[in-house]
Structure formats: structure tokens, C-alpha cells
Amino acid sequence: MMFPYYLQGDDEVHGEFPFTLKIHHLETHIPAHVHHFIEYTYAFKGRGTELINGVSKELVPGTLTFLFPHQVHEIKIEPGEELYLYVGAIGLKAFFGGDTLFDLHRLLQGAESDPNTTYRLDDETAAEILTLLEQMHVEIQEGHPWSRVMFVAKLIQVFVLFDRYRQSHLEPSPSQHREVQSMRGMREIISYVYHHFKEDITLETLAKKFNYSVSYISASFKQLAGENYYAVLEQIRIAHACNLLISTNLKITDIAYEAGFKSYSTFVRVFQSRMHMSPTAYRKNKGIALDL
Structure with a gap:
């Protein structure tokens, strides 16, 4: 069985300010992957198709998507097409409360419980959210005084606008x-x-x-x-091990136990199976996984 590869995210997602926001310009296929953080994307130019746990969703301007760690996803771009996305990441500690200013999980619990995690916004909501994302991108890029506070405040605004839209337009049957x-x-x-x-x-x-x-x-x-429960648990543990391999100098034997494995040999076997390389090779290559 082939497993999706892991996108570890930027170091910031695992640091003291666990948020990122970048602009991605996609012209080719992004293979199936998972990651150990919450991701949200907003399409603002071009066209593509995203598969989330095997379900196809169209990405066009005004499409907002939430991706949780248990969701395998990939993006397909047709030849000659391109897609521009704002791509934001939230570390799990911040998402579930932690020491941040707001419990983002409480705000988005409706979306997290919704079988649909891709939303084509109406024009008014889409324009408001795009403006906020543009402002957030400036804050995180330029680092003005209070930029982090402003960034989180605007992020909360984005999610509030989204949840208002979701509740008013997507009433479940x-x-x-x-x-x-x-x-x-x-x-x-x-x-x-x-x-x-x-x-x-x-x-x-x-x-x-x-x-x-x-x-x-x-x-x-x-x-x-x-996947079954124990496969998901392995995914989480391997993702954590990957983070430690590229962001710390811990011995690999220590990382095995820190990630929740009961033995070093089991850790190496599972890591090799899922990442198609040894933990040593993964660290040496600074987290760049082999093509699957």
C-alpha cells in the first residue's frame, strides 16, 4: 500500500507563533499528502481541482477550504491552467486553544464537523475575506510593531465571516x-x-x-x-518524528520514544514503510521525502 507523503510545514508552525500565510502559484499537480497542522486555502485566481479523501472539489476564485490533519488531499492542475492560492497554516496547539488569544477550534468546530470542507463563498463574503488575507499577508511579511496581534485578529475576522456564511447558506438537511x-x-x-x-x-x-x-x-x-485507527495513529507519530528530525538535534533513538513508539526497531520499520527512506536519510535530506 502506498501512503501519501507528509508536508511538515514551516518551522513557525511548530514555534512560538504557530501561524503562516503564503501565496502559492501552482501550475502542476500537487501529489496526495497529509500534514500535522491545520491548513486553510483561498483561491483568488485561476482554476484547479482538489481531492480530499477521494472527493473532488473545484477550486475557483472565492473558494475557501479547510484541511484537517486526518484528511489526505491533492491538487490537480490541467495542462495550460494555473491556480493562485493564499495558503495558511495553524499549529495544532494554537488551533485547540493553547496560549493564543482565541480558541480557534471553538470558532471552527462547525466546519470541522461538516462533511464538506470546501466552500464557494458569495461575492460579498469572498471580497471581504480576500481583503483581510491581503492585509494579513502584509502583516506577516513586513513585521511591523504588533504585527502578530494584528495577524491573529484579522484571522479571527476571516473565520467569523466564514462561519456566518456557513451557518446562513449551508443549513444541513x-x-x-x-x-x-x-x-x-x-x-x-x-x-x-x-x-x-x-x-x-x-x-x-x-x-x-x-x-x-x-x-x-x-x-x-x-x-x-x-484508514484504520492504528494507521492514523502511526501517521501522527511519524509526522511528529519528522518534525523532530529536521528541527532538533535529538538522537534518533530518543525521537523514536518521544514520538510514542515502544521500540526503536518498530519506529525504523514504520518510518521506512511510510516515508520510503530511513530516519537518518530523512534528517540528512532535511525532510525532503522521496517521490512516491
Whole structure:
């Protein structure tokens, strides 16, 4: 089985200010990948197609997309086409509260529970959000006094505008509402796993803690992430190990245990299988994964 590769994100995502915002100009296919942070993108010029867990979504100007760590995604650009995107990243600590000014997870919990994570905004909302992203990009690039505070304040505005749009335009049908309600508990479980992945958390552990059956949690992980629970847990641990390999001088043996693996040999085997290179080679190449 071939696994998507991992985009580790910029060092800032894992630092004291866990936010980035950049402009990407895409002219070729971006292969399937996952990452250990929250990503949001806004298309403002051109055209492309994004596949999220196998579901195709059109990217045209005014399209806002949220990508959570359990979602495998890729972008296809047709020959002769191009796509311009604002691409922002939020570290998991900031997203789930942490020490930031606002609990972004609480603000976006509706979107996170929504089966659809790609939204074609109306013209008015799209224009407002584009203006804010342009201002945020200036703040993060030029580093004026209070730039970080301004950046986060404008980011919250973006998400508030989006959630108002979502709630007023995307009212779920009764069947969708039932699906959202049933999945909400799974989002809490996924959040717990991302916070406690270093621990020995089995399906039985999660079932007892959250009062669901083992079979329900197992099937829901497969539905949400496209892989079984233990494969997702491996993904999270390997992503964390990748971050440590390229951003610290820790010994690889120490990284194995820091990432939640019980033995060094298991870590090396899983890393090689998923990244198609050894941890040593990954560190030497500064995180550049082999083409899959």
C-alpha cells in the first residue's frame, strides 16, 4: 500500500507563533499528502481541482477550504491552467486553544464537523475575506510593531465571516444534521488522539473513555480518515518524528520514544514503510521525502 507523503510545514508552525500565510502559484499537480497542522486555502485566481479523501472539489476564485490533519488531499492542475492560492497554516496547539488569544477550534468546530470542507463563498463574503488575507499577508511579511496581534485578529475576522456564511447558506438537511451530530463525538476523539499520541492509546482505551463501542470508533476512523485507527495513529507519530528530525538535534533513538513508539526497531520499520527512506536519510535530506 502506498501512503501519501507528509508536508511538515514551516518551522513557525511548530514555534512560538504557530501561524503562516503564503501565496502559492501552482501550475502542476500537487501529489496526495497529509500534514500535522491545520491548513486553510483561498483561491483568488485561476482554476484547479482538489481531492480530499477521494472527493473532488473545484477550486475557483472565492473558494475557501479547510484541511484537517486526518484528511489526505491533492491538487490537480490541467495542462495550460494555473491556480493562485493564499495558503495558511495553524499549529495544532494554537488551533485547540493553547496560549493564543482565541480558541480557534471553538470558532471552527462547525466546519470541522461538516462533511464538506470546501466552500464557494458569495461575492460579498469572498471580497471581504480576500481583503483581510491581503492585509494579513502584509502583516506577516513586513513585521511591523504588533504585527502578530494584528495577524491573529484579522484571522479571527476571516473565520467569523466564514462561519456566518456557513451557518446562513449551508443549513444541513435533517439527514446531514444527524450525521454531523453523530460525528461530533468522533471529532473529540480525534482531538484527544492528537493531544495524547505519545501514550499507549488503544481502541479499547478510547471506547472506555468516550463511551462508544470499539467497532463504532474503528468504523468511524475508517470513514473519516480513509484508514484504520492504528494507521492514523502511526501517521501522527511519524509526522511528529519528522518534525523532530529536521528541527532538533535529538538522537534518533530518543525521537523514536518521544514520538510514542515502544521500540526503536518498530519506529525504523514504520518510518521506512511510510516515508520510503530511513530516519537518518530523512534528517540528512532535511525532510525532503522521496517521490512516491
